[in-house]
Amino acid sequence: MTRITESESAYDRHRLGQWLTGEARAEGVGRRDMVRLLAAAGIVSAVPVALSAPTAGAASAGSAARPVRAAGAGIVKPLPPELFTLHGTNAETRFEALAGTGLTTPVSHFFVRNHTTTPRIDAASWKLRIWGDGLTGGARQFTLAELRSLPPVTRTAFVECAGNARNYFKTQQNQPVAGTPWGTGAIGAAHWRGARLSDVLRRAGLSTRAVDVMPRGLDDEYVTSNGTNYGRVRRPMPISKALDDVLLAYEMNGAPLPPDHGFPVRLLAPSWVGISSIKWLGDIEVSTVPLYSPWNTDFYRLYGDAYPSEGSAPLTRQTLKSAFELPWNARLSAHTRHRLTGRAWSADGAVTRVEVSTDGGASWRRARLHDTGRRGSWTRWSIPWTPRKPGPAELLSRATDSTGRTQPETTVPNTQGYLFDAVLRHAVTVEA
Structure with a gap:
């Protein structure tokens, strides 16, 4: 499922049509890119010069090519590894x-x-x-x-x-x-x-x-x-x-x-x-x-099998997520009461519910919310857990917002990896 609304897609289509008639500007964007976007909007046949559109992979190549710099170079504040x-x-x-x-x-x-x-x-x-x-x-x-x-x-x-x-x-x-x-x-x-x-x-x-x-x-x-x-x-x-x-x-x-x-x-x-x-x-x-x-144009659109061959409309809103405030592969003692904490957030509505599974998704319990939910912010949550069985385990959290949307089990893929919103399977190890 895309996160692009019909109105946003229609707006983008209108803008592209205006570019075609000379009523829009594309600073720093090549004509080939605009033809690709016009093709996505279904109006490429009106372009007087036929140019082959690059593949979705080619469209994403620019964002993948980064100057080679030392990690953290150019950032002013301290970057301690524990943070x-x-x-x-x-x-x-x-x-x-x-x-x-x-x-x-x-x-x-x-x-x-x-x-x-x-x-x-x-x-x-x-x-x-x-x-x-x-x-x-x-x-x-x-x-x-x-x-x-x-x-x-x-x-x-x-x-x-x-x-x-x-x-x-x-x-x-x-x-x-x-x-x-x-x-x-x-x-x-x-x-x-x-x-x-x-x-x-x-x-x-x-x-x-x-x-x-x-x-x-x-x-x-x-x-x-x-x-x-x-x-x-x-x-x-x-x-x-x-x-x-x-x-x-x-x-x-x-x-x-x-x-x-x-x-x-x-x-x-x-x-x-x-x-x-x-x-x-x-x-x-x-x-x-x-x-x-x-x-x-090239960046911050969705490309992939589930999207138009030439890409989606430009991304606008973020999506719905939740995550544990817990190191990946954390080691937790069995027969000990742990307080699991995390955060959930949504761009479309207030977070109204967070559910947690401590058995890989077989069963779910509601977490306690610690903040009044609001669109565009996040809500802290917590839940107690006393693991009984040593060994590997998967912790899951899923959020629901005031629009009624709940995090899905999987996110429809796109080549540039934008807007991942699936339930995360957080690996931990329970020790005897």
Whole structure:
């Protein structure tokens, strides 16, 4: 089952049609890629120049090709091994390290997803440029002090990489996928404080003709090991999302944003895949025509046998997950009462129920929820267990949210390993 709604697919189809008639822009996206996407939308026959579309595997190759760097290179904060697993330029939180940390994730424990390296930016000279033909006047610049003068909003929300739990496609479903082999730790929740993007856009002179905005980061241009330069990270979103719940965040857990998490200002797009929450904001284009970048054409679409041959519509919302705050292959004593803890989260609704199985899925018990569920955040849960029989065991947790959706037994595979939401089979060993 895909996580792309009919309205989102229809919106993407409309945007592609506008590109065909010259009413959309695709910055940094080759014509061949656009033809591939038009084919996915079923309107490729209208393209005047026939070009063969690359295979789904070719489409995902760009995201798999990463510059070769030492693990953790370019990240500013300490990365102690008891808190993080390093994946190139990225640092994954060890999920068991979240036990006892509270509802929000301390900065010291928060995962880092970098395309290149963390930039060091001077807040005093920093300015955010709002520009484009979707404004009624010319470009407008905002200083950090000006953003802070606007009515502040605080949201408690998670940021989660689209590829979080990707490695379980391989280890649990025996389906190899491309990309960083994340476990469950490419997620963190925080209290974010900032100005509404809608307030800033209106002060900049938002036109009623605007349809898309595209935020862009100030980190280095992203160049793959094969020499492809995709430019600075940028990803458009429809104006409807921009005017809904998106923040220009300048604080995280009551303090200024740390360098690795977007200082001085980042975008926060609650419930959407992490790539939408651009860090180190430098500019935002406001456009009267649909916009494309490599981050919503080649990257962050679903490819595979269950999807259109040329890929799905761009990913927007995250999915539903739960996980134990327990090391993988943990050793637990038999005939001892253990308190199993974990977290569950959903982008579509509040978590209303978590069930746990300590016998590999043969039977289930309801866990105790410790937080009031809310969409776009997570809920801590716990359950007691006294194992009786020594030997290997599998612990399972499955969450249900207020939309009525429950985690499935398996996730439909896609070549880039996005949106894994199946029940995890957490291996432990019970010792006599």
